[in-house]
Amino acid sequence: xxxxxxxxxxxxxxxxxxxxxxxxxxxxxxxxxxxxxxxxxxxxxxxxxxxxxxxxxxxxxxxxxxxxxxxxxxxxxxx
Amino acid sequence: xxxxxxxxxxxxxxxxxxxxxxxxxxxxxxxxxxxxxxxxxxxxxxxxxxxxxxxxxxxxxxxxxxxxxxxxxxxxxxxxxxxxxxxxxxxxxxxxxxxxxxxxxxxxxxxxxxxxxxxxxxxxxxxxxxxxxxxxxxxxxxxxxxxxxxxxxxxxxxxxxxxxxxxxxxxxxxxxxxxxxxxxxxxxxxxxxxxxxxxxxxxxxxxxxxxxxxxxxxxxxxxxxxxxxxxxxxxxxxxxxxxxxxxxxxxxxxxxxxxxxxxxxxxxxxxxxxxxxxxxxxxxxxxxxxxxxxxxxxxxxxxxxxxxxxxxxxxxxxxxxxxxxxxxxxxxxxxxxxxxxxxxxxxxxxxxxxxxxxxxxxxxxxxxxxxxxxxxxxxxxxxxxxxxxxxxxxxxxxxxxxxxxxxxxxxxxxxxxxxxxxxxxxxxxxxxxxxxxxxxxxxxxxxxxxxxxxxxxxxxxxxxxxxxxxxxxxxxxxxxxxxxxxxxxxxxxxxxxxxxxxxxxxxxxxxxxxxxxxxxxxxxxxxxxxxxxxxxxxxxxxxxxxxxxx
Numbered sequence: 001x002x003x004x005x006x007x008x009x010x011x012x013x014x015x016x017x018x019x020x021x022x023x024x025x026x027x028x029x030x031x032x033x034x035x036x037x038x039x040x041x042x043x044x045x046x047x048x049x050x051x052x053x054x055x056x057x058x059x060x061x062x063x064x065x066x067x068x069x070x071x072x073x074x075x076x077x078x079x
Numbered sequence: 080x081x082x083x084x085x086x087x088x089x090x091x092x093x094x095x096x097x098x099x100x101x102x103x104x105x106x107x108x109x110x111x112x113x114x115x116x117x118x119x120x121x122x123x124x125x126x127x128x129x130x131x132x133x134x135x136x137x138x139x140x141x142x143x144x145x146x147x148x149x150x151x152x153x154x155x156x157x158x159x160x161x162x163x164x165x166x167x168x169x170x171x172x173x174x175x176x177x178x179x180x181x182x183x184x185x186x187x188x189x190x191x192x193x194x195x196x197x198x199x200x201x202x203x204x205x206x207x208x209x210x211x212x213x214x215x216x217x218x219x220x221x222x223x224x225x226x227x228x229x230x231x232x233x234x235x236x237x238x239x240x241x242x243x244x245x246x247x248x249x250x251x252x253x254x255x256x257x258x259x260x261x262x263x264x265x266x267x268x269x270x271x272x273x274x275x276x277x278x279x280x281x282x283x284x285x286x287x288x289x290x291x292x293x294x295x296x297x298x299x300x301x302x303x304x305x306x307x308x309x310x311x312x313x314x315x316x317x318x319x320x321x322x323x324x325x326x327x328x329x330x331x332x333x334x335x336x337x338x339x340x341x342x343x344x345x346x347x348x349x350x351x352x353x354x355x356x357x358x359x360x361x362x363x364x365x366x367x368x369x370x371x372x373x374x375x376x377x378x379x380x381x382x383x384x385x386x387x388x389x390x391x392x393x394x395x396x397x398x399x400x401x402x403x404x405x406x407x408x409x410x411x412x413x414x415x416x417x418x419x420x421x422x423x424x425x426x427x428x429x430x431x432x433x434x435x436x437x438x439x440x441x442x443x444x445x446x447x448x449x450x451x452x453x454x455x456x457x458x459x460x461x462x463x464x465x466x467x468x469x470x471x472x473x474x475x476x477x478x479x480x481x482x483x484x485x486x487x488x489x490x491x492x493x494x495x496x497x498x499x500x501x502x503x504x505x506x507x508x509x510x511x512x513x514x515x516x517x518x519x520x521x522x523x524x525x526x527x528x529x530x531x532x533x534x535x536x537x538x539x540x541x542x543x544x545x546x547x548x549x550x551x552x553x554x555x556x557x558x559x560x561x562x563x564x565x566x567x568x569x570x571x572x573x574x575x576x577x578x579x580x581x582x583x584x585x586x587x588x589x590x591x592x593x594x595x596x597x598x599x600x601x602x603x604x605x606x607x608x609x610x611x612x613x614x615x616x617x618x619x620x621x622x623x624x625x626x627x628x629x
Contacts, residue, residue: 006131007201052199055134071131071199078128078135078159078200079112079171079191 001026001064003035004071009049013039025065028058035072048075080147081154084139086132088162088473091169097176098154104176108183110191112171114164118205125206125449127466128161128170131199135159138198142190150186152177157190159200163449163467204466206451239506242575242609245517246545246555248503252519253549256475258401263393266384268445269402270553274380277395280368287327289363291342292353293334294324296362305351309334324353333364340364381554403551406446406475409467410437413482413491414530415455432532432598433480440539444547453479457490461497475523475550478543479516481530491527492516500525508612510574511594512538524550532598537577540607540628558609558624562586567617569610576610579603580625587625605629 001020005013020034028051036043051058052071064070081098097107114126143155154176164170173190177183194200240248258272287293294303303324309315311330318335319325325334333340340363346353371377377395378388384402392400412434420430434450441448449467453460467473477498482491492505500518505527507515512534516527524546528538540556548555564586567578579600581588587608590600609624610617617623 004131006199007129007203052131052134055137057197071134073131073134073199074201076195076197076199077202078130078198079195 001031001066002069004069006071007074009042009045009072009074012041012045021066025063027063028060031064031070042072045072045074049073080143080152082140082143083154083156084136085158086130086135086161087158088160091158091160091172095156095158095172095174097174098156103178104153106175106177106180106183108175108177108180108187110171110173110187111169112191114166114168114170116166118202121205121207123166123205123207124451125163125165126170126202127163127204127206128159129201129203130159130161132161134199139194142193142197146186146189146193150177150182150189152182152186155186155190161200162473163206165447165449206449239508240504242507242509242541245504245507245515245542249517249524249542249545250549250555252503252517253524253546254522255552256404256406256522256550258552259404260399261402263389263398263400266389266392266400266402267386268383268443269405270383270551271378271380271388271400271402272552273401275377275392275395275397275400276374277371277377279373281370281394282365282367283332284367285333285336285338286365287329287331287333287340287363288365289327289340289342290329291327291340291363292324292346293319293327293338293340295319295321296337296339298322301354303353303355305348305353307334336367338364381552383553403553406444406547406550407473408441408446408448408476408478409474410434410448410450410478410480411453411464412450412480413453413455413460417452417481433528433530433535436532436535437478437480437539440536440543444551446547457493460490460494464494464498476543476546477523477525479525479527480535482527495525495527498525507542508574509537509541510572510576512541512577513574515542517542532601533579533592536601536604536628537607540626541577556626558626561606561608561623561625563608563617563619563621563623564588565619567608567610567621567623569614569616571613571615572610573612575612577626578608578610580606580608582606582625582627582629586620587623 001022003018003020005016010016018038020038022034026034032046050073052073053062053064053068116122118126139157152175156174158172160170173187175183175187261269292303292305298321300322303322305326306323307315307317308326309331310328314332316334319338327333327340339359341355341359342363345357345359346355377391382388412431416428417431418424418428420432424430438448438450451463453463479491479494482489492502495502495516495518498520500520502516502518505516506513512529514529515538518525526543528535545555561582564583565588567589569576569578579590579592581590581603582605587606589608590603592600605628607626607628609626
């Protein structure tokens with residue numbers, strides 16, 4: 001799974017993308033567990049971050065698998 | 080509903096046409112969200128926006144499609160700018176077409192609310208007007224190294240140049256930016272790039288300069304019959320016969336050629352008959368083409384358009400002259416010893432005066448300027464610069480204040496090389512301002528300016544102005560000849576010196592300065608005297624070269 005970081009999450013993680021592999025598909029809870037293992041500082045943002053895959057916000061019951069591109073969307077501020 | 084969406088790093092056009100009539104379209108509603116000069120209570124000069132472009136585009140479309148079912152509109156156009164957006168520029172443009180205004184207004188209001196909730200676009204960073212460090216938000220990590228890379232790091236050019244050599248290098252490496260056609264109201268101060276010729280004679284016919292009576296030039300009749308009356312806007316050609324006259328107002332077009340005008344004060348009138356009481360000594364008219372003939376140049380290419388020249392272009396019907404675009408300039412200050420001018424410097428620190436100095440010096444040139452402070456850590460500085468440099472087209476001229484020497488923390492040269500710039504020279508044999516770096520990268524030019532204000536002032540007028548002149552197609556400012564009004568008491572120096580001076584009607588008064596760190600002479604300086612190397616003191620009355628700086 002390719003994870004994309006935007007805006008302040010780039011500062012938090014120090015990168016704009018990361019790779020996560022998992023032998024089995026993950027639900028949102030499991031994906032976050034993997035993410036926090038790699039980037040503990042993300043914990044502070046977890047409550048405000050939405051997950052998106054295939055350029056759409058993910059449903060709460062979404063399942064993520066290897067090969068997916070997953071974006072972490074912090075609160076937006078366009079316009 | 081027809082939907083058009085753009086995310087662009089480029090400025091959003093001043094005028095955007097509504098979609099071609101879709102049938103039934105009665106309203107075309109436009110909204111522009113503009114970057115405010117204030118963010119979180121502080122003044123800023125720009126905001127940097129970031130987007131997840133693929134998803135942002137999809138989200139905008141999804142929102143519009145869903146709102147389109149609720150409010151029946153015909154078309155919507157959304158443009159969101161990303162990257163660094165100066166204060167006053169449009170960040171978002173929305174245009175909505177609908178049969179009646181109500182649907183368009185409702186759709187627009189709800190769209191903006193939802194955009195601010197769901198569309199992955201972020202105000203990334205406030206860029207403070209050159210006087211503050213960018214510290215409020217830390218710079219982001221580079222997305223990836225998208226910079227143009229140039230083979231062969233480091234260059235083996237001879238790096239110390241004389242003043243004249245440096246100017247030749249600058250002029251040969253900078254290229255004029257492509258001209259743009261611009262309305263007259265937006266052309267003030269820009270350089271005209273194509274000569275504009277008179278489309279017709281000015282004036283277009285003989286015109287009276289008096290209120291009076293037009294007669295044939297050699298008509299010796301004592302009494303004249305008034306056959307017509309002409310006001311300023313009248314155009315009534317006719318042949319006058321001897322003994323005939325036409326009443327004319329000041330500015331009126333005369334009915335034919337070879338006439339003269341007798342002032343009304345010099346005639347007696349009785350009904351339609353006039354009698355001349357005093358002979359005229361002048362023709363009292365402006366001849367056709369007296370000001371300029373059709374086809375002759377009205378305003379030549381290469382001049383800066385001031386109010387008078389703009390008026391001339393308008394009188395010739397040229398409403399969209401070809402002019403230089405506004406060069407896009409980025410100015411970085413460097414050095415952790417710099418504090419914003421509203422703070423009290425600790426021992427070892429100094430207030431930043433270069434930001435406002437450069438900002439002020441650039442006022443002479445129509446350009447767009449973004450200013451920011453670079454952190455002293457090279458890695459952090461690179462990351463910040465990268466956010467300004469995502470596109471090869473984001474600036475035309477890069478100015479970096481400080482860091483131009485070769486101290487451990489002077490990273491201007493490595494930074495420029497990392498950005499892909501070729502360093503043309505890195506020292507100029509002048510005082511003040513020796514450690515001046517000049518580099519080019521394709522059509523972009525960059526200067527590393529020595530950090531102290533007097534060097535800035537000198538280097539700007541000598542070198543940056545030369546680059547701006549070349550970029551905009553203007554004639555370069557040349558040294559002029561003048562005389563000293565007082566002794567210039569300077570021991571011989573092996574470098575050419577640019578000596579601050581006050582230019583008065585009586586001549587040039589050299590101002591006192593001891594080192595390039597001196598700043599008080601800037602209070603009076605309006606000229607720089609060019610003192611040749613090894614010249615030594617010069618007496619009052621000596622003839623010198625100088626460059627005006629006002």
